[in-house]
Amino acid sequence: METWRQQPLVFWAFLLPGGLWLVLFFLVPLSLIWIFSFGERSGPVDILITGTLANYIEALDPLYLSIFLKSLWIAAAATAVTLIIGFPVALAVSFAPPRLKPILLLLVILPFWTNLLIRTYAMIAVLRTRGYVNFGLEALWDGADAALAGLGIGALPRFQPLTLLYNDAAVVIGIVYVYLPFMVLPLYATLERLDRAYLEASLDLGAGQIRTMASIVVPLAKPGIVSGVILVFIPALGTFLISDLLGGPDSQLIGNVIERQFKAANNWPLGAAMSFILLYITFGILALRSYLGRDDV
């Protein structure tokens, strides 16, 4: 069919299930929360919709703004690390021999089949003082100590385990670990479609491997990079589980504050206002992306 007008029934048959789901389970609840953000609490459970902007003004209090900025910074750092780690992985998978590709893709997707909470707890077991990273380092340390003692040079001081948990670094590691597939898959999709002829031409014309990578591969992978960055940055901005479990006393992110408003503080209007400020930022980023990409169509 050329346009949907030629086969309207088929068009609506395909659109309706997904469209209904989107409206009923996404747009309607989201609008309810949006309406709450203009309300006031009256009593322990009731919210009066008064059209007040007091919640937004309270959400922009310097205390909460500093937490917003911290969350933006941590999300940006985690996204950058995810990009740096994800790009080589996507390159490796897209240049792999065809019979290995499905297996490698499966290995990337496999963590999705495990619950997010379990994956985060697994990170705790890896990063804590008596965790696997420190076990490994201690084994290496003891080995070096034994080697030095064997050579008669002297002993190393006692092994001090690294504090990899309960700080901001742990939160970044957790975000990277959980959201890496979101970066690898869009990048892989773009790199897969890359015409290898460009690379051959570039190498033939005398550019080195690194120059080719920087000038040809990365610019051509831009749509994938942008998709991957958006898919990682936006969930990382609102994360609360990872910072709750892996973070330290300073690692309170805006997601944790919003969660507390909806639970302990029982202040749904304020929580709604904060959530929507995050949403407006997200819309801003998406608008910026389409503005920057307007020439690429």
Next chain:
Amino acid sequence: MPRYRPLRSRKFASSRRRFLEGSLTVATVLPAMNRMSFAQGGQVNVYNWDTYIGETTVEDFTEATGTDVRYDLFASNDELFAKLREGNPGYDVIFPSNDFVERLVAAERLLPLDHGMIPNMSNLDAAFTDPEFDPGRTYSVPYFWGTIGVGYRKSATEGQEPKAWADLFGSDQYSGRMSLLNDSDVIEVALKYLGLSLNSSDPAEIDAAADVLIKAKPHIKAFAPDTGQDLLIAGEVDVCMEWNGDILQVMTEDDDLAYVVPEEGSILWEDTMCIPSGGPNPEAAHAFINYILEAEVHGQIAAEIKYPCPNAAALDFIPEEDRNNPSIYPSKETLERCEVAVYDQAKDDLKEKALTRVLAA
């Protein structure tokens, strides 16, 4: 050409239709029948904290009364309240803490109890029959009570055992080795450390408590949401702020751990059994509560989960070393220094904002 319709297939076709009709009828009637039979067998939906009941209590109840139990778990009072906010999603018995009983009563989510259906209430200790947060026990029945205090590892704090909040907040001897809870309870204990009432609603006092915590923050390893005892037993921290029962449960696994209620006093809490309004089976709910209050049942649960029991008759079924253990049943002087938190939305808002300030500092 004559239409060939074998007799057999026609009979099969109509009996298949009849089978479909029959099964559809049964399918629509059966759920309605289920609801009608609630008064006898039936089912009771219980919503409780994790690891907060005996291993066989639920099966024993089903055996004794023939009522099935659907047992769901929650992790915090906030989760319980959030579930009940927009109406009862189908729970018959819930286990809120004292200040949340007040909150639920203010939100009109609780059914007044029919004391006639809970004769075992006479087993309760006199001290628990008329509390401030629920006069005359109109809405709640005590389940367990306890304190919030400090669990610590004896070998790691040799000679410097924590005895007061001052040891945690006022000095850096446990720097990097201690964890606190991550809800407004920390503001309340900071108020106790400053010698103030933990029910203070004075913004200046709450800010002072927040400042104490901000000053102590460089020495705190983590704010643990109810997992302090796991950190203690794993060796991540040597001193942690936790509920007494949680520490006692890990003390059975590791002899090197101990529990103390700090000198300045602490939070005294009580978990209760309530019936939310709009539940499907209030009769079974009353029966469940009455069963739990039986001396032997309540005592057995207490012996397993090691929380102090408000049931005087159940004390006979609690082993003597538990009854004489000051970590489980604190002395009268200790209890006098502890306070019960009272619900007040304005005060809670101040404490939540102070907590956000502490965590952001």
